[in-house]
Amino acid sequence: MRALLVVNPTATxxxxRTRDVLIHALASDLxxxxxxxxxxxxxxxxxxxAAEGGEIALVVALGGDGTVNEVxxxxxxxxxxxxxxPRLAVxxxxxxxxxxxxxxxxxxxxxxxxxxxxxxHEGSERTVGLGRVSGTPGTEDEGVPSRWFTFCAGFGFDAGVVGRVEQQRQRGKRSTHALYMRQVARQFLGERNRRHGSITLSKPADGTVETIDELVLAIVCNTSPWTFLGNRPVYATPEASFxxxxxxLALTKLSPLPAxxxxxxxLRSTAERGPKGKHVVSLHDLTEFTLQSQAPLPFQVDGDHLGLRVSATFTGVRRALRVIV
Known part of the structure; x- marks a missing residue:
């Protein structure tokens, strides 16, 4: 089988030496x-x-989630x-x-x-669904190129945290869970005067469009868990699946007590239980919907900060790609 290995040399x-060992091991079979x-x-x-050439049967991504997203x-x-x-392997x-x-x-x-x-060797693979996000027609983001994502996207607070982490990494800081937690605290303090809901979620419903207004943040998940803190999985939307x-998962309030x-x-979530409460909006298995804000907000996909957006239209695509597992 002919395969392409895409290596990120700055992977954390x-x-x-480890990369050389892995390349040798893969080259012995491929x-x-x-x-x-x-x-x-x-x-x-x-x-x-590789996809357009027609000769590569497998593309292997050696790196973090950003490398996988690019591939x-x-x-x-x-x-x-x-x-x-080609099939994907990670x-x-x-x-x-x-x-x-x-x-x-x-x-x-x-x-x-x-x-x-x-x-x-065993011919083991699975087909996974993916998310796709594009600019919303009729908004200033209409011409933004579409982007596939593998596990999550965020509009608002969590994307702001991702942006802060990227800034710290550009300054030479190592990507650690402690760094993320510090940026969560700083993002929360920085949004003290911007906690009134400005996001509207719109989705088709029985021939009409249903809207949910005054959201302060929205996390879009293609699978579960949403992320990890060390070895601990964090479940924002436990029902999410490939x-x-x-x-x-969206919130309507981000003042200190609800936050x-x-x-x-x-932090205490499990595969059966995620956040609940009167300020929590949890939606499952959406094929298409739009998030739109009254003011530009941070936006991220798969942990990659994409700047500020006022809108984004999401599509859930089932059976999008074959993955070796």
Whole structure:
């Protein structure tokens, strides 16, 4: 089998020696081409060439969730086509690796490589659904290019946290869970004067459009868990699954007491129980909906901060891609 390995050399948890060992292990079983990324978007470009060339049967992403997202967007540049597109495989090398862990893969790169080779020998794969977000017609974001995401997107508070973390990483800080928690606190304090709900969620319902107004944040999940704190999974929308469309967790209030209560619920969440309460909006298996804000808000997909947006239209696409597991 001819395969392309896309390597992020700055991945948080894999050094050069580990990457060399993994490449050697994969090359022993595969006819392997290797691309080491050199710029933002390089993984996407390499995966797109693999998808359009017709000779690559498997694309392996070695890196974190950002690398995986780029590879997925390259594979799906011309849309889903299960029979025509290469399969995807993931070797986790980032700090959190939500997509890989949600698939049930080991969080250690060496163990994950062994699991990948076993899956290839056994012909083990699954088809996963993905999310897609695009600019909303009739808004200033109408022309924004569409973007696929594998596990989550965020509009408002959590995207602001992601943006703060990226700023700290650009200043040389390591991506740690302590860094994330500090930025959560700073984002909360920074939004003290902006906690009145400005987001509206609109979705089709029985031939009409149902709206939910005055949301202060919205988290869109394609799978569960939403993220990890160390080895602890955090479930924003426990019912979310790669086999369904998209789930949403939204809040209508972010003042100190509700924020503390829902933060505690997230930390204590399980695969059966997520945040609940009168300020919580939880929606399951949405195929299409739009989030629109009265003012520009931070926006992120798969942990990649995309700046400020006033709107975003989401589509849940079932059976979008084949993944080796």
């Amino acid at each position: 948890t894999t050094g050069a 006819k392997l081409d290797v691309v080491t990324t050199e710029y933002r978007g390089h993984a996407r470009d390499a995966a797109r060439r 997925v967007n390259g594979l799906l540049h011309n849309g889903p086509s299960l029979e025509a597109l 070797v986790p090398g980032g700090s959190t690796n939500v997509f890989a862990r949600a698939l049930g893969l080991p969080n250690d790169a060496v163990e994950a490589t062994g699991a990948l080779l076993n899956a290839l 086999d369904t469309a998209l789930d949403v 503390a209560r829902h933060g505690s619920q997230l």
